[in-house]
Amino acid sequence: MQQSQNRITQLFNIQYPIIQAGMIWHSGWRLASAVSNCGGLGLIGAGSMYPDILRENIQKCKQATDKPFGVNVPMLYPNLDEVIQIILEEGVKIVFTSAGNPKTYTETLQKEGLKVAHVVSSTKFAMKCEDAGVDAVVAEGFEAGGHNGRDETTTFCLIPNVRKHISKPLIAAGGIALGSQMKAAMILGADGVQIGSRFAATVEASAHENWKRKITELQEGDTHLTLKELAPVRMVKNKFFNELEEIYNVGRNKESLIASLGRARAKKGMFEGDMEDGELEIGQVSALIDDILPVDAVFRNLLKEFEATHNPSL
Numbered sequence: 001m002q003q004s005q006n007r008i009t010q011l012f013n014i015q016y017p018i019i020q021a022g023m024i025w026h027s028g029w030r031l032a033s034a035v036s037n038c039g040g041l042g043l044i045g046a047g048s049m050y051p052d053i054l055r056e057n058i059q060k061c062k063q064a065t066d067k068p069f070g071v072n073v074p075m076l077y078p079n080l081d082e083v084i085q086i087i088l089e090e091g092v093k094i095v096f097t098s099a100g101n102p103k104t105y106t107e108t109l110q111k112e113g114l115k116v117a118h119v120v121s122s123t124k125f126a127m128k129c130e131d132a133g134v135d136a137v138v139a140e141g142f143e144a145g146g147h148n149g150r151d152e153t154t155t156f157c158l159i160p161n162v163r164k165h166i167s168k169p170l171i172a173a174g175g176i177a178l179g180s181q182m183k184a185a186m187i188l189g190a191d192g193v194q195i196g197s198r199f200a201a202t203v204e205a206s207a208h209e210n211w212k213r214k215i216t217e218l219q220e221g222d223t224h225l226t227l228k229e230l231a232p233v234r235m236v237k238n239k240f241f242n243e244l245e246e247i248y249n250v251g252r253n254k255e256s257l258i259a260s261l262g263r264a265r266a267k268k269g270m271f272e273g274d275m276e277d278g279e280l281e282i283g284q285v286s287a288l289i290d291d292i293l294p295v296d297a298v299f300r301n302l303l304k305e306f307e308a309t310h311n312p313s314l
Contacts, residue, residue, distance in 0.1 A: 007169040008192035015039030017192025022072020024048035025270040028206035033064035034295035047074040075100025102132040121149020141174030145283035163189030179305025197283040208273030236280035
């Protein structure tokens with residue numbers, strides 16, 4: 001991929017328009033700094049960190065890279081004001097917000113000189129982001145892992161529609177692990193891509209090795225979008241998933257779902273390595289991921305695949 005500037009590389013002062021998603025239990029300072037050092041934008045995932053752990057990760061990331069990096073802040077989590085204060089105190093220059101109203105912190109952060117992107121799953125909310133004044137919009141199709149949109153719109157349908165309705169820089173997310181998929185997203189109107197699942201299966205990701213190996217074994221159909229009564233999430237079908245299905249079978253009891261989730265299931269699965277009783281969040285594109293690689297190898301492959309992809313003659 002040519003190292004030419006586009007709206008995303010200019011906005012974030014990075015070499016390539018590749019953003020690593022701020023995934024819970026995966027995206028610590030090692031992963032974020034490695035991505036930034038390769039010329040992309042690494043994001044620390046604040047969603048699975050207590051405030052003091054977030055501060056530690058930011059400080060270590062600053063020591064590990066002199067390149068831009070950011071923090072992903074899911075706004076459905078507690079301690080938000082404290083998290084934002086830490087981000088400002090530590091001099092972070094880029095924040096990606098998700099799972100909430102983009103107006104909540106955008107103006108506050110921009111007044112302090114930060115760039116703000118917000119993650120959405122529909123054109124309607126992309127337009128609300130533009131109205132809120134964000135610097136960039138991440139439009140994520142429901143192929144993506146983790147928390148997701150209710151409309152189940154695929155990335156290929158979402159990106160051109162969002163592009164038609166907003167003028168802000170647009171980042172495509174969901175179902176992107178190859179350079180050819182990156183090029184497809186950009187042909188459809190994206191200025192850059194956000195990649196999660198491929199970076200989850202890297203040496204530098206903070207997830208458990210059991211989980212990384214599991215990602216490389218997944219096939220088509222091994223993930224499913226569930227928990228729409230709470231917040232839709234795509235996860236691997238395992239013992240825990242089957243327990244959720246049983247709750248559905250006896251009447252979709254919302255309280256029972258909350259009780260089942262409330263046992264630190266995501267940490268148990270992705271961070272502690274329990275492949276049966278843990279919640280395992282990953283995207284459909286995991287079926288294309290066959291190996292655990294260092295981040296620099298992932299970048300080499302993405303860029304090589306991007307350049308090798310050509311538009312066939314009609």
